[in-house]
Amino acid sequence: MARRLALGMTAWLLLAPGAAAQTDEQRQQFREEMRRIESLERVGQLSDAQAALDELLLEWPAEPSAVATAVRIYRRQGTLRNVLPVLERAVKVAPTSPALRQLQFGVLVDLGAKAQLREAGEAWLAEAPRSEAAYREYGIALRREGSLVETERVLRRGLDSVEDPTTLASELADIYLQQRRWALAADLWIVILDFSPRVGRDVVGYKLDTLGPAARPAAGALLARLADGGPAEQRELAAIAALYAGLPEVARRKAQALADELEGRERQEFLARFSEVATDLAQPALLDWAYREMLGSLAADTSRWEVARRIVEYDLSVGDTAAAEGTLDDFVERADAGTPTHRWASALLIRIRAAAGHADARDMLEDYARIYEDDDEFPSLVSVVAHASLQRGQPEEAARVLELVSDAGADPTVATTFMLTGALLAFYGGDYEEARLGFEVAAARLSGAARAEALRTLGFLRHGSAAELRAAAAAHRRNLEEGPLEAHDELVRGLQRATPSPARPALLLWAGELAIAGNALDGAETVLGRLGERYPESGEAPVAMMMLAEALALNGRRAEAIALLEELIIEYPESALTPIGRRRLAELREEVPRS
Amino acid sequence: MSRRLALVIVVVLASAGTAQAQYLLAPMDGEQSNHLRAYGLAYWVLGRGERVEWLLNYRAGSFLLPDAAEVRREAALRGVSVEPVGASRLAAIRAEIDGSNMEAVVLEKAPRIAVYTPPGSQPWDDAVTLALSYAGIEYEELWDPEVLGGELGRYDWLHLHHEDFTGQYSKFYLTYAGAAWLQEEVSRNRRVARAFGLPDSPSLKKAVAVKIREYVDGGGFLFAMCTATETIDLALAALGVDIAASYADGDAVEVDASARLNWESTFAFEGAAVFAEPALSAFSDIDGHLVNTPMRQPLGTFRLFDFSATIDPVATMLTQNHERVIRDFYGLTTSYRRSHLKPSVTVLAEEPGAPWVKYLHGNHGDGTWTFLGGHDPEDPQHVIGDPPTDLDLYPHSPGYRLILNNVLFPAAKKRHLKT
Structure with missing residues (x-):
């Protein structure tokens, strides 16, 4: 679109000398008459507009705006063919005007006038054999007509005739890309690169960026044609093409070689461009590499910390906490204590260590408290470290960590963890009333999986008997300390000795979940089957069926899973799980693609 | 969706609690919860050697199926809405078909x-x-x-x-x-x-x-x-x-x-x-x-x-x-x-x-x-x-x-x- 606009501007400029021969007064009259004609057109008086335009064209036969209006008016009247003499006269007066030729070609294509289009196209080429616009516009018209072989032929002729092949090669390459003829497209890109490495890098790089999935084969074809040596721009394009081609190792090798040779600003700009493509193509390892390269040559200023921060973020986003820890350690060591960057790195390091279960998280927290006495983030860090202790089944350690905050109730995050810690300690210690109160308050403030877990335990505490709660508390702790299978065994053993209460279906469901998590399918079948048999009216019964069906399906027992899902749909039509069961049934029967 | 699902549930529950009707109607208008599977249900009935009536233009081309426990079960499994149709309602449906641009076409064999x-x-x-x-x-x-x-x-x-x-x-x-x-x-x-x-x-x-x-x-x-x-x-x-x-x-x-x-x-x-x-x-x-x-x-x-x-x-x-x-x-x-x-x-x-x-x-x-x-x-x-x-x-x-x-x-x- 922008190119066409530019072409139109060029046409005006080309016609400018002719126009200059007209006096300013005549030009003003022309403009006024055009405005009158356009207003007639707007109100639908097309025959009046056409009559006025015919008269105006006698004096201004090659004025593009007048000719374009004529084309529009004739088209609206359904008499497009009648505009051909106007166009012929116009191109006779200004045979090399791209705007007039473009109008003429457009009309001929719309009329299906194949022979006339070719006649006009060849005439223009004869008038302007070295004009890039002539080959391009003629080619575009042929392409619109659907004559791709001829389009190719005309653009190839142009490539042999014009001085700068960039536009025509790019146009022809686009046709080959549309046809998925990658090798031919890549050949043309090489032509552009040979003519101007910098333009080639930018044009081809932009093209790869906008090709979508087709970029992969196209980049592969380009890569096969790019020699190892050559100018830096060509080598940069090779590294980027390797990225698009899905060859990250090759991309890294080529980028490394180039980065080793480049210096200063050129090197930084290359690495920045490379990292942008790596970001677009979701290649965190290469992005990480590019950032580390950039980091190595940056001074220890704000931009350096900014790059380092992005490295850490990317390491964390791909789950590489070890790499993130390494960078952060380096960060903490180099940065001055008390600065914002040091504080940010220290806090993040504490969170990572806590999540990974490192015992030194508490020591780090104490160091942090000494340096950043009144830091706003400190209570939240305390909560994270305490919560990590809870996750490891160590509420006593969590309670010790929480003592680092003078007023645990002042900060909502710490208060919730404090409450949860107290509730768990009470639960494990057999003070069920205290535990119930603690979980009630904590559950209201928690979210996600932690909230679901707290609500489940709260359900046990509200409805379970003391013997059941002893079994549940022991299983809860074993799950955190040793794993789900051991917890399942503990729970089943404990429940065998306890009198069933209204909490029993929920406890059996949890036992089944633990068994599945511990890969003990037999145990899950036993316990969930018992739930269905003894408590068919409970809300947990359809959940147990769904859970077991999923586990059976995952373990290759498809027929049993199907039977169970059918039972779920028939027996529990009102359950919110039934539509999900129907979907899983369709998947198992291969009636729908697997989601 | 939930309204439609509720309809199926209501229909199945209602029918489960009542005496068996003569027919089940699978409506094909906006009340149907799964139009595509309704065709499969009709085909399944034909495959059992039973007849299906295709009520052309009646509620957007509904199917009249024999009422049987197996058909109800299959409809529930497929999530297809069906309504029990007794003798008096059937008479009303047939009267409506006779008096409008509608037709009941008998389907008798599952095509191979x-x-x-x-x-x-x-x-x-x-x-x-x-x-x-x-x-x-x-x-x-x-x-x-x-x-x-x-x-x-x-x-x-x-x-x-x-x-x-x-x-x-x-x-x-x-x-x-x-x-x-x-x-x-x-x-x-x-x-x-x-x-x-x-x-x-x-x-x-x-x-x-x-x-x-x-x-x-x-x-x-x-x-x-x-x-x-x-x-x-x-x-x-x-x-x-x-x-x-x-x-x-x-x-x-x-x-x-x-x-x-x-x-x-x-x-x-x-x-x-x-x-x-x-x-x-x-x-x-x-x-x-x-x-x-x-x-x-x-x-x-x-x-x-x-x-x-x-x-x-x-x-x-x-x-x-x-x-x-x-x-x-x-x-x-x-x-x-x-x-x-x-x-x-x-x-x-x-x-x-x-x-x-x-x-x-x-x-x-x-x-x-x-x-x-x-x-x-x-x-x-x-x-x-x-x-x-x-x-x-x-x-x-x-x-x-x-x-x-x-x-x-x-x-x-x-x-x-x-x-």
Whole structure:
């Protein structure tokens, strides 16, 4: 679109000398008459507009705006063919005007006038054999007509005739890309690169960026044609093409070689461009590499910390906490204590260590408290470290960590963890009333999986008997300390000795979940089957069926899973799980693609 | 959705608690919770050897099924809404049908279904197998060796989808030259052609097209979509003419190929011109949309015609729907130019004001054929490599209902099947 606009501007400029021969007064009259004609057109008086335009064209036969209006008016009247003499006269007066030729070609294509289009196209080429616009516009018209072989032929002729092949090669390459003829497209890109490495890098790089999935084969074809040596721009394009081609190792090798040779600003700009493509193509390892390269040559200023921060973020986003820890350690060591960057790195390091279960998280927290006495983030860090202790089944350690905050109730995050810690300690210690109160308050403030877990335990505490709660508390702790299978065994053993209460279906469901998590399918079948048999009216019964069906399906027992899902749909039509069961049934029967 | 689900639940619960009614009505209007699977339920009942009544134009083409515990169970498993119908309600329904443009058509036999598709295709490759799989309707697959071996006679209904019967591999040969799936297709076609003593893929596909025409002549039901519709007629019109590009048969398209085509024995089209350009991914000027060419036309909507259910039950069956205006969808062949339709063709759906139509039907010999343009009604822009359509997301798809109308149509008692 922008190119066409530019072409139109060029046409005006080309016609400018002719126009200059007209006096300013005549030009003003022309403009006024055009405005009158356009207003007639707007109100639908097309025959009046056409009559006025015919008269105006006698004096201004090659004025593009007048000719374009004529084309529009004739088209609206359904008499497009009648505009051909106007166009012929116009191109006779200004045979090399791209705007007039473009109008003429457009009309001929719309009329299906194949022979006339070719006649006009060849005439223009004869008038302007070295004009890039002539080959391009003629080619575009042929392409619109659907004559791709001829389009190719005309653009190839142009490539042999014009001085700068960039536009025509790019146009022809686009046709080959549309046809998925990658090798031919890549050949043309090489032509552009040979003519101007910098333009080639930018044009081809932009093209790869906008090709979508087709970029992969196209980049592969380009890569096969790019020699190892050559100018830096060509080598940069090779590294980027390797990225698009899905060859990250090759991309890294080529980028490394180039980065080793480049210096200063050129090197930084290359690495920045490379990292942008790596970001677009979701290649965190290469992005990480590019950032580390950039980091190595940056001074220890704000931009350096900014790059380092992005490295850490990317390491964390791909789950590489070890790499993130390494960078952060380096960060903490180099940065001055008390600065914002040091504080940010220290806090993040504490969170990572806590999540990974490192015992030194508490020591780090104490160091942090000494340096950043009144830091706003400190209570939240305390909560994270305490919560990590809870996750490891160590509420006593969590309670010790929480003592680092003078007023645990002042900060909502710490208060919730404090409450949860107290509730768990009470639960494990057999003070069920205290535990119930603690979980009630904590559950209201928690979210996600932690909230679901707290609500489940709260359900046990509200409805379970003391013997059941002893079994549940022991299983809860074993799950955190040793794993789900051991917890399942503990729970089943404990429940065998306890009198069933209204909490029993929920406890059996949890036992089944633990068994599945511990890969003990037999145990899950036993316990969930018992739930269905003894408590068919409970809300947990359809959940147990769904859970077991999923586990059976995952373990290759498809027929049993199907039977169970059918039972779920028939027996529990009102359950919110039934539509999900129907979907899983369709998947198992291969009636729908697997989601 | 939740309202519809609630309806199914209510209906099933209500019916479970009441005495068994005589019939179950599967409504096909806005009250149906899964339109597509309702066809599968009707087919399943037919498969048990029981009769189904298709109530044309009654609540958008509802099904009247026998009331039995197994039918209720199957409806619940499929998520299909059914309503118990006792004697008095049935009398009221029949009175309404008698007094309106409606008709009750008896379906008495589950048609034996064959889908023409290369070995190893996934159900998701083709809108019809997608619909059949989703609705739970069984079908068998066959391809060139089975067709040429005379096995079509074993089936009541045959479906063709995106096969290119001009033998030019959908004219993807140049654009997808390096793609493994295309190389596999080329090699498979060449192998089969050799096995039957035929020189190339275009000759193979012409031989298959002739067999399919003979199948319809003999009383078979043909339903075709997408490229198959256009190219089977091109193949039949070009029995003595080379319309295939050189990559397919070793020599170029005949210079005056279009002028030499013989349209006498084609199903739907006449007077079309073939596109000889090998790189142009289109076959002829039959298609109005030409999706993969610079002449591509934008998608609009198409409108189903209303027919008299008593005078024209076949056309009525094929156009049963709860929506009459449907969003259009592309295929390598999307639509059919009116100017190339034979006078005997019945147009079932058109885009008003456009020079093309969408959905066609006609008789040929003792059989019938139906053509529906486009590839996948719920993937309007379909391009190669798109993820498969998940019909669980479109249980009310009006486009897919058209496909399933065709599947059940051969089950109708013979007196209804000729217009």
